[in-house]
Amino acid sequence: MSDAPRITGWGVASALGVGRERLRGALFRGAIGIAPILRFDTSSFTAHVGAMVTGYESDGRDATVLCHEFGSLALRDALAHARLDPESLGSLRVALTLGASLFGDQNTENLARSLAKELSIEGPAITVSTACTSSTQAIGFGADLIRGGFADLVLAGGVDVLTPALFAGFHALGVLSEGPCTPFGQQVGTTLGEGAGFLVIERGGLRDATTRALIRGYGLSGDAYHETSPEPRGRGVAAAIRSALDDAGVSETEIGYLNAHGTGTIANDAAEWCAIRSVFGSELGCSIPLSSTKGHLGHAQSAAGVLEVISTLECMGAGLAPTTAGFEGPRPGGPPRPVSAKKPEPLAYELALSSNSAFGGNNCALVFGNAGRAPLDVDEIRPVFVSTTAALCAGASNVEELASIYESNSPPSDREIRIDLAAELPRVDLRGIDRASELLTAVTSRALAEAGLKLKGEARERTGLMVGALRASPDSIERFSSSIVERGLTKPDATAFAQLLPSAAQSACAKALNIRGPQSTINIGEGSGLLACAISAWMLAQRRDSDRIVAAAVDVQTEGVAGGALGDAACALVLGTAPTSVEVVGIGVAGPDHLDEAIAQAQRRWGSAKPPELFVDRLKPLEGMPATSSSFALAHAVHSLRQGGARSAMVASKGTTASVAIILASTEVIHDN
Amino acid sequence: MTTDLSDYVASREAILDQVRRILRDTMKLKIEPQAIDPDAPLFGTGLGMDSVDAVELVIQLDTVFGLQLSGSPEAFLKIRSVNTIVDAIMEMTDES
Numbered sequence: 137m138s139d140a141p142r143i144t145g146w147g148v149a150s151a152l153g154v155g156r157e158r159l160r161g162a163l164f165r166g167a168i169g170i171a172p173i174l175r176f177d178t179s180s181f182t183a184h185v186g187a188m189v190t191g192y193e194s195d196g197r198d199a200t201v202l203c204h205e206f207g208s209l210a211l212r213d214a215l216a217h218a219r220l221d222p223e224s225l226g227s228l229r230v231a232l233t234l235g236a237s238l239f240g241d242q243n244t245e246n247l248a249r250s251l252a253k254e255l256s257i258e259g260p261a262i263t264v265s266t267a268c269t270s271s272t273q274a275i276g277f278g279a280d281l282i283r284g285g286f287a288d289l290v291l292a293g294g295v296d297v298l299t300p301a302l303f304a305g306f307h308a309l310g311v312l313s314e315g316p317c318t319p320f321g322q323q324v325g326t327t328l329g330e331g332a333g334f335l336v337i338e339r340g341g342l343r344d345a346t347t348r349a350l351i352r353g354y355g356l357s358g359d360a361y362h363e364t365s366p367e368p369r370g371r372g373v374a375a376a377i378r379s380a381l382d383d384a385g386v387s388e389t390e391i392g393y394l395n396a397h398g399t400g401t402i403a404n405d406a407a408e409w410c411a412i413r414s415v416f417g418s419e420l421g422c423s424i425p426l427s428s429t430k431g432h433l434g435h436a437q438s439a440a441g442v443l444e445v446i447s448t449l450e451c452m453g454a455g456l457a458p459t460t461a462g463f464e465g466p467r468p469g470g471p472p473r474p475v476s477a478k479k480p481e482p483l484a485y486e487l488a489l490s491s492n493s494a495f496g497g498n499n500c501a502l503v504f505g506n507a508g509r510a511p512l513d514v515d516e517i518r519p520v521f522v523s524t525t526a527a528l529c530a531g532a533s534n535v536e537e538l539a540s541i542y543e544s545n546s547p548p549s550d551r552e553i554r555i556d557l558a559a560e561l562p563r564v565d566l567r568g569i570d571r572a573s574e575l576l577t578a579v580t581s582r583a584l585a586e587a588g589l590k591l592k593g594e595a596r597e598r599t600g601l602m603v604g605a606l607r608a609s610p611d612s613i614e615r616f617s618s619s620i621v622e623r624g625l626t627k628p629d630a631t632a633f634a635q636l637l638p639s640a641a642q643s644a645c646a647k648a649l650n651i652r653g654p655q656s657t658i659n660i661g662e663g664s665g666l667l668a669c670a671i672s673a674w675m676l677a678q679r680r681d682s683d684r685i686v687a688a689a690v691d692v693q694t695e696g697v698a699g700g701a702l703g704d705a706a707c708a709l710v711l712g713t714a715p716t717s718v719e720v721v722g723i724g725v726a727g728p729d730h731l732d733e734a735i736a737q738a739q740r741r742w743g744s745a746k747p748p749e750l751f752v753d754r755l756k757p758l759e760g761m762p763a764t765s766s767s768f769a770l771a772h773a774v775h776s777l778r779q780g781g782a783r784s785a786m787v788a789s790k791g792t793t794a795s796v797a798i799i800l801a802s803t804e805v806i807h808d809n
Numbered sequence: 810m811t812t813d814l815s816d817y818v819a820s821r822e823a824i825l826d827q828v829r830r831i832l833r834d835t836m837k838l839k840i841e842p843q844a845i846d847p848d849a850p851l852f853g854t855g856l857g858m859d860s861v862d863a864v865e866l867v868i869q870l871d872t873v874f875g876l877q878l879s880g881s882p883e884a885f886l887k888i889r890s891v892n893t894i895v896d897a898i899m900e901m902t903d904e905s
Contacts, residue, residue, distance in 0.1 A: 308864050364861055558839070565857060567837045623868065630864035 139340040140350040141282040141290075143504065145220070146446045147213025149206040150331040151187035151433050155213050158190070160450045163432060166479040168461050170316035170327050170434050176300040180626045183312035186298050187329030187434025199297040200242065206332035206439075207234070207251050207295040214291065215255075218336035218345060222255055228342075231259035231287035231727075233278040235270025235294025235438045237637050243606045244638055245661040247295065248793050258727045259287050260794030262667065263659040265438075265605075265638035268397070268494035270294050272441030273656050275335060275502055276354030277671065282339050284674055286725045286737070289342060293334030296437035301616075303328060304625040305633035309364060311401045317435070318462035319398030319405060319428035320470040326399040329434025333442035349449055352386065352487065352503040355379025355681065356654035358601065358646040359497025363634040365403050366493055370411025372652065373397075375597060376499035377415045377491055379654070379681040384487075384503035388416050391424065391503070392485025393457055395448045397492045398428020398474075399435050404493065406469040411491075425483055427475040431461030441492040445502060448488050452505065457483035495634060496643025498655065520673045521716040522709055522800065523684070525771040526583035528553060528575060529705035529758060534582075535775045538755075542772055547757040553704055564648045568631050572609035573644035575706035576690040580645050583686060583708040591650040600653035600685035602672045603642040604664030604763040609692050612636060641690050653682040660728075661792020665689025665707060665767030670723045670796050672711045684712035689763040703760040707767035709774070715803065718774050721784070722799035731795040735788050738797040742784075748799050750782035754789065762792070770798060777802045820902075824874075824895050831869045832891070836862050847891040855890070863888065874898050 148155065151169025152162035162169070172178075173186040174194045189206055215222050234248045248261040260281070264274045271294025278292030306312050306328060313325030337351060357379065359372035366373070381388060397408055413421040429444045436443050451458045463476035475481070487505035525535050531548020532538040541548060555578045557566055569577070580601065584591065591599055607613075612635035619629035634640070639657035646655055654675060660667050665688070672685035686708050693703030711720065721744075724737030739747070752773040754765040761768075766789040773785040777800060788797040829842035836858055838845065849855045852863065866888060870876040876898050878884040887897040 309861065310864070362859065365859070567839065567857075623872065627868045627871075630861045634861055 140352060141279040141337045142340055142347040143335050143349045143351060143449065144338055144345040144347060145214050145218025145336040146334065146449060147210045147215070147217055148331065148333045148443060148446055149189050149209040150333070150443055151189060151329055153190045154209055156217060156446070156450070159446070163447055163450060163458065164456070164480060166459065166461060168316060168432055181303070181307050183307060183314055185316055185327055186303070187327060187436065188298060189331050199238070199299045200247065202297045203236065203238070203247055203295045204250055206297070207247065208254060210293065210332035210334050211251065211255060211291055214334040214336050220336065226256040226258055229259055229288040230257050231278070231281050231290045232257050232261040233274040233281065233290055233292040234261065234263045235272070235274040235442065236263055237265045237267050237270055237296065237438045243661070245606060245659045245793050252793065257291070258730065260660065260725050260727055262794060265657050265659055266494050266498040267496070267637050267639060268435070268437055268440050269492045269498045269500040270438035270441070271333065272490065272492040272500040272502060273356065275351065275442060275445065276356070276500060278337050279351040279354065280674060282337055283678070289336065289338040291334050292337055293332065293442040294439040295332040296330050296439045298328050298330040300625060301620065304620065304628050305630070307626070308628050308630045308633065313400055316462055317400035317430055318464065319400045319430050319460055320466060320474050321463040322465055322467055323462070324400065324402055326401050326430065327434040329436040331433070331436045331439045331443055333439055333446050335442065335445065348453065349504050349506050352505065353380050353383030355383055355501045356656060357499045358643070358652050358655040359499070360596070360646045360650050360652045361497050362647070363640070363643060364495050366407040367497065368403070368407050370407040370414065372497055372499045373408055373411035373491060373493055374414045375652065376501040377411065377489065380489065380501035380503045382681060383679060386487060386503060388420065391487050391489045393448065393452070393483065393488045394424055394426040395444050395458060395488060395490040396426050396428045398430055398460070400430060408491070408493070409470050412471070422472060425457050425475050426471060427458050427460040429458055431463060441490065441500065445490050445504065448490060451480050452485065452488055455482055455484055456480035495637060496639055497646070498639060498643065517677045518713050520676045520711055520713060520720045522718045522720065522774050523712050523714065523716045524583045524586040524710045525774050526579040526586065526708045527768055527771050528555070528579050528707070529761065529764070535771050538768060538772055539775055541755060541757060545757060561648060566648065569644055570609040570612040570635050570640065571704065572605065572641035572690050572692045575692065575704060576603065576641040576688055577645040577648045579706040579708040580686050580688055581649055583710045584649065587710045596650045596652045598653055598683040599651050600672065600675070600682040601642055601646050601651045601655040602668040602685055602687050603657045604659065604668040604689040604767070605638045605641060605657050606659050606661060606664060606691070606763055607638055608636045608640055612640065651686070654685065660794040662762040663766045663789035663791030663794070663796050664763040666770060666787060666789045666796040666798060667725065667791070667794060669709060669711065669767065669770055669798055670725055673720045673723055676711060676713055683714070684710055687711055689767040691761040691764045693760060705761040705764040707764050707771055709767065709771060717802060717804050718777050719801050719803050720798060721801045724797040726795045728791055728793055728795055731788055731790040734795040734797040735786070738786065738799045742799045748784040748786040750776060750785035752776065752785055752787050773800055821895060821899060824898050825891065827873065828891050828894050831873065835865055835869050845891060850890055851888065870894065876901055
């Protein structure tokens with residue numbers, strides 16, 4: 137039995153005001169936060185409006201500076217709402233899950249690190265980078281940190297800033313509306329926004345705090361369809377919603393209000409409406425109160441999900457239904473009657489569902505509310521096993537070659553990575569694939585092939601992909617930047633723009649290999665791959681929406697790394713519930729300065745009085761592969777257990793923004809005689 | 810063949826060549842330029858290009874030939890196949 141994670145507060149920096157009181161007042165008045173853009177010149181574009189954070193409309197400071205400022209404002213607002221003294225955070229087991237994508241040339245973990253430092257957050261700070269689903273997923277993972285006992289209190293949300301490059305990319309794709317967007321309405325296209333929002337999520341009984349709502353469940357899925365367009369029938373969106381309902385243990389008929397992604401684009405709104413009807417049925421689909429908050433706040437990208445959850449929570453608490461601002465009549469292929477009063481109207485509901493979708497086909501849905509029922513049961517924990525591993529770096533094309541690098545403990549003389557993906561995957565359209573996508577797809581494909589898995593039929597939906605990656609592939613970043621330099625802001629390279637996300641490799645790999653189950657891209661800097669393994673193991677153990685998850689990592693270095701290709705690397709481990717000779721027996725996640733706590737957690741979950749027989753460390757000779765090196769260590773540990781070198785092994789990594797420890801044990805009966 | 814007609818054919822061939830090369834280099838079609846059927850649909854089931862490719866193609870046609878295509882549905886008809894693109898470019902050259 138476990139208690140459902142409680143939401144005890146929230147805070148925002150939004151286009152309808154900085155601070156939740158301002159957002160609440162504006163929402164209740166039916167205000168619209170979309171206005172002509174003042175921060176940069178839009179005269180060469182066909183769209184000129186955006187939803188900038190109030191008071192920052194003309195602020196031209198660097199995006200990373202604004203991201204930090206928005207994040208800090210929203211976090212402090214959330215702490216005040218939850219009646220938490222910022223000074224007290226150091227004494228609690230507090231974690232941060234941050235949705236942030238920072239299109240372009242940035243490592244996303246730096247923002248999490250600076251926000252955690254400012255607020256003295258000692259626990260893990262995990263960045264989720266899946267574009268428009270980033271903060272929605274961050275809330276889901278935050279709830280999991282509570283459910284799994286990895287933290288007592290989590291600050292979960294997201295941040296994004298509207299930059300000229302981001303505006304130019306969306307403009308090139310032709311998805312921006314001329315005037316303020318009207319989701320599901322007659323004005324076609326979306327309006328970009330920005331902002332930050334955070335929830336305070338905590339375990340019951342931690343302190344004397346008002347529970348404002350419970351997080352009941354979340355669901356993830358991938359379309360495996362296209363880098364920017366949603367799968368037209370909304371198959372992936374429907375899968376995420378079903379998985380969230382399942383996780384929450386509720387049926388669709390219990391949902392009283394649905395906050396749709398509703399960007400306003402033709403493709404999104406139509407696909408989402410297909411998904412809603414497929415889950416709720418035609419009748420309930422047409423009658424369930426649903427709306428999109430983007431008419432008020434624009435599309436705040438990585439912050440969109442959390443701002444929409446917060447808008448819903450504000451309305452739910454006051455017995456109101458959020459409305460679709462600007463909607464004046466339905467468009468063909470959309471919901472006929474979204475909630476669209478000028479101001480939120482009374483509606484009593486106890487459970488709400490919020491759905492978001494992103495570039496590359498990432499989907500996430502959340503179920504939350506005030507339902508006064510018994511706490512959620514966490515099902516029996518299932519054992520999780522490692523079936524196969526694949527490794528790729530200079531001097532190693534498989535785990536056996538990786539093992540010889542471990543044995544020799546010296547850098548490989550051969551620094552070239554040989555992949556011929558077109559030969560390995562002759563039937564897959566690999567046009568325009570970037571370096572990170574190529575490496576990730578190669579290892580994932582090899583690991584699945586070695587496990588004898590052909591992803592067809594239901595196996596596609598039952599297979600997930602969790603990737604540790606710090607940034608977008610440098611070749612895509614370079615292509616996008618040089619297209620802007622050479623051709624100007626109005627003519628960016630649209631293909632490269634779509635790949636400017638840390639999650640681009642995950643999406644490309646999922647598309648190439650037809651992986652449609654739960655998926656995400658996470659980042660803690662050094663050790664990201666090990667965290668991807670820990671999250672995969674946890675999800676398989678306590679959820680029922682997948683049978684296996686490929687836990688992977690990828691690094692691609694920019695030029696200037698000595699020795700050319702050294703630093704490009706990828707690793708994949710297929711984790712599943714089908715028994716194999718190696719079991720994941722313990723996982724631990726803690727703050728970057730608390731590796732000992734991560735190890736203690738893993739040891740406790742394992743339940744053995746003795747320490748593991750073998751400790752595998754990161755490869756010393758291969759430096760400069762922050763996401764992958766710890767995955768290599770885990771793959772090598774699996775290899776060592778299979779060789780009979782030990783019966784248990786641990787990999788522990790002190791990462792940049794979190795520490796992770798995983799203990800593996802051999803399930804083979806070993807005869808001592 | 811009259812001089813006019815042979816000039817027309819030669820310039821059409823030259824443009825066709827260039828368009829095919831744009832398709833191979835920019836759209837990264839894994840196919841030799843000569844093997845691209847001038848009448849095959851570029852999008853969907855034909856050569857398998859998509860909406861994001863269309864954005865880049867429109868920019869390339871503007872950069873290389875000065876062919877300006879608006880966002881209207883009629884403009885999209887002009888880039889259905891290699892031949893329709895060549896037609897549009899020749900039409901533009903005739904007008905100027």
